[in-house]
Amino acid sequence: MTAIPLADGLLLAATLFVIGMAALMARRSAPFLVIAAVVMLNASGLAFVVAGARWGQADGQVMALFVLLAAAAAALAGSALARRRDSAEERPPAPPPARGRWRFLRDTGAGQVWQYATALAAGAVFFVVLVLWW
């Protein structure tokens, strides 16, 4: 049995991770958001398995098991939440949309998950690019 090259394995993990991140930004419904987060978690676990295989240690697989546990807990809590519905009167009134050039400083109220996920992704990409480029 030949070993899988490190670069190939990491590329696969990164691809899965990006798919999960994209789903987090594109989807709106709670169950899909939870699935997207779980895909991201498992992609990271896969990266750990690949890294452990490179060093010939079992540590990477142990970490992958921990990640699986975290993903399972997130999926469980998420599906419990997704089944709960806010009744109409419980739903908060939508805040008025902010206008004007400085609207990002306005913060009229809660945003959507995709906006925050975009901030998370953009922040992470910004961090990586800055650190590598400098």
Place this chain on the structure above:
Amino acid sequence: MVVTARELPALLPLLVVALTALAGAAMAAVRRSHTAAALVAGAGLTAALACIPAALRQAPQQLTPLLVIDPFGLFWTGLIIAATLIVVVLAHGCFARRPDPPVLVYTLLPAAATGAIAIVCSSHFASLLLGVAVSSVASYGLMAGVTTRPGARDASVKYLVLAAASTAVLVLGMALIYARLGTMEFGRMMALFTSRADFYDPMLLAGLALLVAGLGFHAAFVPFHPWMPDVYEAAPAPVAAFIETVSKSAVLALLIRDFRQSPTEGGSVYLLFTIVAVASLVLGNLLALRQASLERLLGYASIAHTGALLVAFQAGGRAGAEAATFYLTASAVAMLGAFGSVTVLSSGDGPTRLEDCRGWLRRRPLAGGVMTVMLLSLAGIPLTVGFRGIWLVAGAARSAGILPLLMVLVAASVVGLVAYLRVILVMGRRGPATPAGAAGAPAAGGLALGLLTALILGLGVWPVPLVDAIHAIFNGFV
């Protein structure tokens, strides 16, 4: 690799907190009594607090590759347990008003505290990951299980999905670092880093950036902050107090411990933290100024405080780390007190709008006074511990010669001052005649708030004990 009986006392605080969570779960299966559950949690946490001196006698100690029990870790362990204890007291007062009070809270709070202690004491990626996972999973439960406010479900989903996604970012960063270095122990990683000062490796640096980004979600510095005000607005005040003082402080304490000695000076990670510090300070304070709800305001205040903490962090060296520790302690106490007085003062079935604060100082002079003291401390007014904190941070920044950051810190603090004073002014105004808030503070909650106020004022006037304690803690480091 096995923990012997002789080493057990060092591990006792963590074990007792974990056992408290289990005892709470077992009790909930037998008898669902709100007060009894709170009493069990309170007794367990007090016992854990009592174990700390015994653990301190054995510190510093490396227990398996996973955990390091040193004075710094035990200082934060003590603070985490004490904060959880106060949150238990506040939560009991807050939820007792409900017809069907949630018993689960008193299991989830010690469980999340266990995770936070594991984060603070971790010396290995595995224990860090377990700590982050345990504390965030327990926090999902806290958010989702006990919130009845409008929009609570949205906020819970938001918190859960983003926390899971950021854990994934964190794990990917860990995996990249592990793939490059072949070790997951912080000590050996640092040795590998410092042995090659000109370490430039794309995979390693990308891993480091992702690691910081993943931790940044829990610490809520700027690009990863937007969940925080939403969650604070939708969560009951005790839960918000817990997330603020325990989950956030644990991650920041970990950053103080592990990036203290890394060779970041002038490097790209240094630049990264500078940008993050400035952005957190500016955005946090400016947006705090514009909030119409008290909880959102406190959320943005928390983001701004993280920015100020990162200034101390950038100052680097021992002075910077000590200033950061003092500042984090001071802001955690003040935030706990602020959310605590919100628990006592607000009616509790919705976010507290600023107009709702009208007349608090006249109607409820004691609780309103506590809130005022906490806000003054957050603003950094002299005679409060917040002032001493910002003074130490500014001193560290000045002696490190990072004047631009110091100027940003001062300017942002002035803006923040206006935001907090605005709340105090509204509280002093004449309010509605009929008290809309809850009846009176429960005795235990009042006692906890009094203790926090005494801490803020006492350490503000005479901060030497805390400064000396922190100094002694850092003597324990190499």
